[in-house]
Amino acid sequence: MAMLSLRKDAAFDLLRLALNKPRFDQKPTDRIRAQILSGIIANEREPSAIAERAWLSALYGTHPYSRPNEGTKAGLASISPADLSVFHRAAFARDGLHIAVVGDIDANALGEKLDQLFGELPQMQALAPVTDVVPKLGQQVEVNYDLPQTSLQLAYPGVTRDAPDFYAVVLMNDILGGSAFTSRLWDQVREKRGLAYGVGSALEDKEHSQALLVTTATRSDRAPETLSVIRDVVKQMAEHGPTATELAAAKRYLIGAFAINELNSSASIAATLVGLQSSNLGIDYIQRRAGLIDQVTLDQVKAAAKKLLSSEPAIMVVGPPLGAKG
Numbered sequence: 001m002a003m004l005s006l007r008k009d010a011a012f013d014l015l016r017l018a019l020n021k022p023r024f025d026q027k028p029t030d031r032i033r034a035q036i037l038s039g040i041i042a043n044e045r046e047p048s049a050i051a052e053r054a055w056l057s058a059l060y061g062t063h064p065y066s067r068p069n070e071g072t073k074a075g076l077a078s079i080s081p082a083d084l085s086v087f088h089r090a091a092f093a094r095d096g097l098h099i100a101v102v103g104d105i106d107a108n109a110l111g112e113k114l115d116q117l118f119g120e121l122p123q124m125q126a127l128a129p130v131t132d133v134v135p136k137l138g139q140q141v142e143v144n145y146d147l148p149q150t151s152l153q154l155a156y157p158g159v160t161r162d163a164p165d166f167y168a169v170v171l172m173n174d175i176l177g178g179s180a181f182t183s184r185l186w187d188q189v190r191e192k193r194g195l196a197y198g199v200g201s202a203l204e205d206k207e208h209s210q211a212l213l214v215t216t217a218t219r220s221d222r223a224p225e226t227l228s229v230i231r232d233v234v235k236q237m238a239e240h241g242p243t244a245t246e247l248a249a250a251k252r253y254l255i256g257a258f259a260i261n262e263l264n265s266s267a268s269i270a271a272t273l274v275g276l277q278s279s280n281l282g283i284d285y286i287q288r289r290a291g292l293i294d295q296v297t298l299d300q301v302k303a304a305a306k307k308l309l310s311s312e313p314a315i316m317v318v319g320p321p322l323g324a325k326g
Contacts, residue, residue: 008113033077040072136314171250185230242298244298258289
């Protein structure tokens with residue numbers, strides 16, 4: 001939430017009402033339901049949306065992570081305003097709350113406002129427990145459409161935020177495909193072969209599941225070649241790891257870019273502070289972060305690469321069958 005300093009009292013009052021006494025009237029509920037339903041219906045014919053559903057189902061099976069974020073037509077039709085009120089009471093509680101405030105307000109005044117905003121909420125959430133789940137790797141999911149461009153996605157094991165080798169994995173991922181323009185995947189897939197406009201890798205850290213994802217899109221007639229190049233780059237990283245020069249460059253970038261990427265506006269500072277809380281990183285994390293990255297050794301990064309990238313990935317192909325002739 002963002003507001004002008006001169007309007008903060010009125011803004012806080014409106015937020016207090018929304019948090020503590022929300023209204024779920026029938027007409028607005030029906031209007032939002034219709035908006036979501038229209039999106040679901042449109043996505044029934046959208047290849048990328050169909051592929052995403054197939055991908056999540058293949059990776060997570062019957063786990064809640066396989067469910068579409070927007071719900072289903074049948075599920076939406078059954079939701080009443082009373083259901084929304086029940087969920088609000090179960091979810092909006094102080095034990096699930098993380099707060100960050102940035103801007104023109106002093107600590108004493110803020111403390112009073114926060115008590116007014118959140119003091120009436122229940123102490124504990126009453127949500128159904130969700131189990132951890134390991135994505136099912138070692139499979140290929142093909143969503144076949146006669147398209148001029150094929151999308152490719154590969155999933156490898158990930159790492160939890162509190163794992164001892166977390167920073168080794170972060171550095172390895174940056175060298176593999178995390179940094180645009182300088183990563184190995186960028187160099188081999190785009191620069192040397194011109195197979196794709198963009199290619200990269202990223203660590204996905206859900207609360208109950210983790211993965212390392214590689215994504216790109218390429219001309220359909222060159223999709224088999226692109227997939228082969230990606231797998232070879234990953235194999236080389238798994239077997240040999242990065243070089244000392246690559247590691248030093250990754251450390252410089254991840255340390256130097258933090259303030260630019262994460263602290264460049266009031267909104268980004270607030271988001272970063274909430275992230276520190278939700279990940280239990282401690283109030284002094286920003287001061288400690290550079291040291292945590294800099295202390296990682298080359299052998300640790302090589303071990304992380306071997307551990308995660310030696311697995312057979314899950315692969316999704318969206319486009320013509322890989323064996324089809326153009």
